[in-house]
Amino acid sequence: MSDERGPDYREVNFDGLVGPTHNYAGLALGNVASMSHGGLVANPKEAALQGLAKMKALMEAGYLQGVLPPQQRPDLGALRALGFTGSDERVLARAAGEAPQLLRAVCSASSMWTANAATVTPSVDAPDGRLHLTPANLQSSFHRFLEPATTGRVLQAIFRDESRFAHHPALPATPAFSDEGAANHTRLAGDHGEPGVHLYVYGREAFGWGGESSPAPKRFPARQTREASQAVARQHGLADHQVVFAQQHPEAIDAGVFHNDVISVGNGPVLLYHEMAFLDEAGTLEALRERMRSPLIPVRVPVEAVSLEDAVGSYLFNSQLLSNPDGTMTLVVPGECQENESVWRTLQDHLLAGANPIGEVVVKDVKQSMRNGGGPACLRLRVVLGAEERAALAGRVLLDDALHDELTAWVERHYRDRLAPEELADPALARESLTALDELSRLLEIGSVYPFQREGA
Numbered sequence: 001m002s003d004e005r006g007p008d009y010r011e012v013n014f015d016g017l018v019g020p021t022h023n024y025a026g027l028a029l030g031n032v033a034s035m036s037h038g039g040l041v042a043n044p045k046e047a048a049l050q051g052l053a054k055m056k057a058l059m060e061a062g063y064l065q066g067v068l069p070p071q072q073r074p075d076l077g078a079l080r081a082l083g084f085t086g087s088d089e090r091v092l093a094r095a096a097g098e099a100p101q102l103l104r105a106v107c108s109a110s111s112m113w114t115a116n117a118a119t120v121t122p123s124v125d126a127p128d129g130r131l132h133l134t135p136a137n138l139q140s141s142f143h144r145f146l147e148p149a150t151t152g153r154v155l156q157a158i159f160r161d162e163s164r165f166a167h168h169p170a171l172p173a174t175p176a177f178s179d180e181g182a183a184n185h186t187r188l189a190g191d192h193g194e195p196g197v198h199l200y201v202y203g204r205e206a207f208g209w210g211g212e213s214s215p216a217p218k219r220f221p222a223r224q225t226r227e228a229s230q231a232v233a234r235q236h237g238l239a240d241h242q243v244v245f246a247q248q249h250p251e252a253i254d255a256g257v258f259h260n261d262v263i264s265v266g267n268g269p270v271l272l273y274h275e276m277a278f279l280d281e282a283g284t285l286e287a288l289r290e291r292m293r294s295p296l297i298p299v300r301v302p303v304e305a306v307s308l309e310d311a312v313g314s315y316l317f318n319s320q321l322l323s324n325p326d327g328t329m330t331l332v333v334p335g336e337c338q339e340n341e342s343v344w345r346t347l348q349d350h351l352l353a354g355a356n357p358i359g360e361v362v363v364k365d366v367k368q369s370m371r372n373g374g375g376p377a378c379l380r381l382r383v384v385l386g387a388e389e390r391a392a393l394a395g396r397v398l399l400d401d402a403l404h405d406e407l408t409a410w411v412e413r414h415y416r417d418r419l420a421p422e423e424l425a426d427p428a429l430a431r432e433s434l435t436a437l438d439e440l441s442r443l444l445e446i447g448s449v450y451p452f453q454r455e456g457a
């Protein structure tokens with residue numbers, strides 16, 4: 001490691017535990033999987049176990065693995081704020097009858113996709129030597145807009161030491177500052193300890209957008225604004241020479257690429273991306289090269305090899321790109337990549353056999369999450385931490401065998417193995433969920449992060 005400030009910087013992947021109300025509600029416009037699977041019967045237990053199996057496999061392979069808890073759902077407080085009154089049972093029954101889409105929204109387990117939880121800048125890049133975090137406001141959809149308050153409390157509970165960790169408020173929850181977190185942010189550096197360059201990818205400009213230089217998607221919404229990305233970089237104290245802002249290709253958004261992490265993934269010096277990821281591909285690479293201390297290693301997948309449709313269908317680019325101590329990289333791809341011939345061929349012939357550090361492909365089954373448009377990379381928030389920072393984490397959130405086994409037993413004890421949209425109004429589900437979360441917050445030693453623990457509500 002090249003930095004004198006603190007050796008042993010390593011990446012910790014904090015995966016979101018899938019919550020007990022995981023369901024398919026068709027809530028996410030522009031997310032092809034969510035839009036096509038709405039109404040299916042979900043299996044929350046299987047979803048949570050698939051997530052835990054992925055975490056365990058990466059832990060056993062030597063990567064540092066963390067875990068973030070799910071949120072309190074159904075969010076009855078949100079329903080009450082929207083005018084539903086009376087007992088919990090009455091609120092649920094009325095919402096089910098009068099506004100079933102609202103009930104689905106307040107039951108979503110969408111916090112599992114922790115790549116949208118926050119944007120994180122490691123201490124090695126920040127002027128004050130602290131790690132900086134900003135929860136994403138997720139204002140572009142109602143069900144996700146419900147996340148940042150609890151996300152902020154969870155992050156504060158874990159990254160508690162103020163001398164090392166700086167927390168910023170989520171950006172104003174208004175379209176001009178629409179922020180979806182780390183899914184649109186990639187840090188590139190020779191290794192984790194080298195000062196990095198931050199690539200922020202946005203879908204639109206809020207002020208004066210849609211001009212020739214910034215064409216808009218026509219079919220689906222752009223979820224991240226340039227202004228939001230700039231504000232996060234500003235909060236974290238990053239200077240111009242540390243940042244690159246690039247517009248996502250509007251045609252990609254219209255094909256179902258609702259976050260940059262559905263079309264590109266980077267880690268260390270490697271940027272794996274589809275030809276249609278950026279509006280200005282050459283300019284983006286050049287800006288990165290100018291700023292990086294170590295040479296950028298771009299790995300480009302052309303449209304002839306993988307169409308946009310296949311990229312979206314397989315989630316090839318929503319893979320986890322993991323750095324190994326020997327300089328090689330491992331790509332953790334969802335099972336859907338194996339089922340798509342052109343994608344699988346590209347993985348073998350272009351990526352594994354190509355002149356790049358990717359030396360291994362690992363396939364993981366996260367189908368329950370994939371049906372809602374969440375692949376392996378959506379399920380994790382990457383946090384680069386020095387050894388002392390890792391030691392300063394509060395709570396019991398770094399996975400080891402014991403924690404994995406306890407979490408698995410916890411899921412087995414509390415989760416249903418089938419959940420249809422019409423079952424979301426079942427008051428027993430709400431009670432089961434609170435009992436499970438109360439136990440979980442004790443298991444993870446994170447204190448009272450949930451509204452029901454704080455307000456007795």
Ligand code: SUG
Pocket residue numbers: 023024025026027028031034035038108110113115116144183258259261262372373374375377378379
């Ligand atoms: O925001 N799906 C999520 C998926 C987020 C994936 N994350 C990243 N790409 N980083 C979303 O679109 C669907 C929920 C439903 O339809 O039930 C949903 O919210």
